[in-house]
Amino acid sequence: MSTKNEQLFLQAKKHIPGGVNSPVRAFAGVGGTPVFMHKAAGSKIYDTEDKEYIDYVGSWGPMILGHAHPKVIDAVKAAADDGLSFGTPTTFETSVADTICDIVPSVEMIRMTSSGTEATMSAIRLARGYTGRDKIVKFEGCYHGHSDSLLVKAGSGMLDIGEPTSQGVPADFAKHTITLPYNDPQAVKDCFEKWGDEIACVIVEPIAGNMNMIVPTQEFHNTLREQCTQGGAVLIFDEVMTGFRVGLRGAQGHFGIKPDLTCFGKIIGAGLPVGAFGGKREIMECIAPMGGVYQAGTLSGNPLAMRAGIAMFEDLTVDGFYEGVADKVTYLVDGIQATADKQGIELRSTKLGGMFGLFFVKDSETQVPQNFDEVTACDMDKFNTFFHGMLERGIYLAPSAYEVGFMSSKHSTEDLDATIKAAAEVFAEMAAAY
Ligand SMILES: Cc1ncc(COP(=O)(O)O)c(C=O)c1O
Numbered sequence: 323m324s325t326k327n328e329q330l331f332l333q334a335k336k337h338i339p340g341g342v343n344s345p346v347r348a349f350a351g352v353g354g355t356p357v358f359m360h361k362a363a364g365s366k367i368y369d370t371e372d373k374e375y376i377d378y379v380g381s382w383g384p385m386i387l388g389h390a391h392p393k394v395i396d397a398v399k400a401a402a403d404d405g406l407s408f409g410t411p412t413t414f415e416t417s418v419a420d421t422i423c424d425i426v427p428s429v430e431m432i433r434m435t436s437s438g439t440e441a442t443m444s445a446i447r448l449a450r451g452y453t454g455r456d457k458i459v460k461f462e463g464c465y466h467g468h469s470d471s472l473l474v475k476a477g478s479g480m481l482d483i484g485e486p487t488s489q490g491v492p493a494d495f496a497k498h499t500i501t502l503p504y505n506d507p508q509a510v511k512d513c514f515e516k517w518g519d520e521i522a523c524v525i526v527e528p529i530a531g532n533m534n535m536i537v538p539t540q541e542f543h544n545t546l547r548e549q550c551t552q553g554g555a556v557l558i559f560d561e562v563m564t565g566f567r568v569g570l571r572g573a574q575g576h577f578g579i580k581p582d583l584t585c586f587g588k589i590i591g592a593g594l595p596v597g598a599f600g601g602k603r604e605i606m607e608c609i610a611p612m613g614g615v616y617q618a619g620t621l622s623g624n625p626l627a628m629r630a631g632i633a634m635f636e637d638l639t640v641d642g643f644y645e646g647v648a649d650k651v652t653y654l655v656d657g658i659q660a661t662a663d664k665q666g667i668e669l670r671s672t673k674l675g676g677m678f679g680l681f682f683v684k685d686s687e688t689q690v691p692q693n694f695d696e697v698t699a700c701d702m703d704k705f706n707t708f709f710h711g712m713l714e715r716g717i718y719l720a721p722s723a724y725e726v727g728f729m730s731s732k733h734s735t736e737d738l739d740a741t742i743k744a745a746a747e748v749f750a751e752m753a754a755a756y
Contacts, residue, residue, distance in 0.1 A: 326371055330358045351722040352706045357713070362389030364732040367718055375718035376737045380728040382720075383531075383563050383588040386647065386676055387637055388732025394592045397633035401626045409620065414628035418590065421635050422600065426571055428580040432600030433609060434623035438562035438587030439467025441597035442525065444609075444617045445583045446471055449523035449556035451615035452605050457517055459524040459555075461504040463533030463694030466525055466560050466585075476501040504530060504693045505538040507545035514549045523556040523583075524549075528573035531563040533697045535672045535679025535726040543577045550582070556605065562587035562597065567728070568675030569644050576674065592634040594627035643731065647676040650738060651729045654678070657742035665749040668701075678727045682708065697724065704752065711748030717741050 334341035342348045342356070349356045357375075361368050365388055367377040380386065387394065401414075419432045435441045446458055446469075458471060466472045474484035474496045484499040486492070500517065502509040504526075514521065524546055530536040550557040559581035564573040566589040574581055583601035590596055600606060610616045637643060655673045658680065662669035670690040672679040681691055682704035691697045705723035712719055717740075719727060 327355045327357055327369070330370065331355050334358075346720075346722055346725070349721045351702075351724070352709045354710060356721070357718075364388040364390070365730055365734065365737050373716065375713075375716050376733070376741055377718045378727040378729070378741075379718055379720050380730055381588075381593055382725075383567060383728050384591065384593045385728070385730055386567060386589055387592070387634055388730040389593075391592070391634070391637075391732075393633045393636070394630050397629045398594070398626055401629040404625070406626065407621055407624055412623065412625055412628065414625050414632060415623035418598075418623075418628050418631050418635075419600075421632070422586070422590070422598070425639070426565075426574070426584065426600075428574060428582075428602075429584055429600040430603040431606035432586075432598050433606070433617065434619075434628075435597035435599070436595045436619055436621050436624070436627075437467070438560075438585065438597045439469055440619065441562065441585040441587055441599040442466040442472065442558075442560055443469035445558050445585050445599040446523060446525065447617065448599070448605060448609060448615050449558060449583065451613070452556060452608050453522045453554065455520055455522040455555075456498045457500060457520045458498060458522055459500045459502060459510075459513060459517075461502055461526055461530075463504050463536075463697065464525075464527040464530055464560070465532035466527070467562075470495045471499050472525075474499040474501060503695075504533075505536060505542050506693065507539075507541050510542075510545050510549050514553045514555075518553045521553055521555040523558050525558040525560055527563065528559045528561065528577065528579070528581075529564050529568060529674060529677070531677060531679075531726045533694050533724050534681055534691065534700075535674075535677060536692060536697070537672060537674055538692075540577060543579045547579050547581075556582045558583045558585065560585045563726075564677070565589060566638055568677055570638060589634070589638075590631050591627040592630035594624070594630050595621075596624075596627040596631065637731070644675055647729050647731050648674075650731075650733050651676060651678050653735070654729070654733075654738045654741060655680075657738065658745045661742060661746040662749055665746070665753045667704075667749045667752060676729045678729070680705075680708075680727065682723075704756070707752055707755075708745075708748055711751060712741075712744055715744035715747065717744050 473488040475487045483497040486496045561572045565586040585599045587597040608615045651673045655671045668683045670681040682701040
């Protein structure tokens with residue numbers, strides 16, 4: 323990597339812990355120096371020396387229309403001209419709320435926040451307030467932001483209370499969080515049998531995008547819905563990543579499941595800081611000022627983010643939009659898979675809508691990973707070699723084997739062909755080296 327990036331990273335580290343404002347940006351998983359980007363347009367992102375990369379990170383998901391989409395930029399410029407924040411209700415918030423409630427049938431009311439973390443944290447407080455219960459259930463390998471109750475892993479026994487995964491999270495908080503294996507209907511049933519009437523909510527990434535990508539079984543989702551309904555627990559779909567990404571109605575549209583609450587983020591603000599949680603009216607009415615569950619935010623429903631979101635929804639709701647993005651994903655992933663197969667690289671892939679996952683498995687017997695343990699068993703060294711080989715060739719993938727790829731509507735066939743060609747070159751090097 324260029325000495326310029328190394329210098330910039332050193333400078334950044336002087337006053338910013340680890341040189342980054344979010345850990346995955348530091349390249350800790352893949353090694354090497356992070357690339358400092360300074361502008362982007364369409365499918366491309368550019369570093370400080372104006373080197374161009376075809377971008378499959380898309381700011382970790384929001385950029386489904388491509389970077390610097392003219393309509394979104396115009397909306398943000400117009401919003402800025404009108405003033406940055408008022409701390410009053412605006413009609414823009416009403417428009418975004420109406421749009422989301424019209425599109426997603428399970429969402430009858432919605433509250434905006436400034437990040438996905440706030441959305442999941444608030445949804446959990448709401449579920450606890452609504453049910454009067456303390457325990458929450460989450461799944462191994464799912465990420466829901468960094469609030470205390472969610473930085474918890476399974477205890478030593480399968481159905482044990484949780485242990486913090488971060489220093490600074492009191493064990494007294496973690497003990498209310500139960501962590502189960504993902505995509506395992508029996509574990510959900512056992513959990514409800516043991517804790518049933520103490521569980522406030524189950525929070526799940528309905529398609530996991532934070533342990534690479536796992537599309538769970540329909541049975542898993544049917545079981546979640548059944549057990550929550552029977553047990554009186556709130557089912558929370560964390561669609562911060564999958565919402566308006568895997569399809570217009572998100573993962574809940576794909577599985578035909580109606581969660582009680584849904585969390586959003588990323589895409590709904592088109593790249594500006596945003597989050598939201600919404601769902602059943604009866605539950606949402608428990609939030610202040612209507613009910614006794616407190617939740618607030620100085621910049622929640624910020625006019626820049628709302629007006630960017632409104633502009634973006636105009637394109638997302640055009641017929642065929644998601645089919646177009648999904649076709650690009652299929653073209654790319656099938657192309658990469660075919661070249662891997664040809665060169666004897668044990669690659670497995672998953673895709674849905676505008677998201678895809680690539681796994682380097684250790685042998686020909688291993689199928690596409692279906693839970694966190696199987697993702698962890700993948701060959702991380704091979705992923706890192708692939709990542710750096712692609713980066714050198716101007717292809718920007720997420721710098722971690724636990725992350726997914728994001729497609730935009732602006733990726734052209736030339737971009738996809740260039741990516742497949744780069745992958746073929748890297749696979750040829752890997753085949754010779756391993
Ligand atoms: C599924 C999911 N939930 C919640 C979050 C947290 O969102 P934010 O980073 O906006 O706080 C993320 C972030 O990547 C996410 O992927």
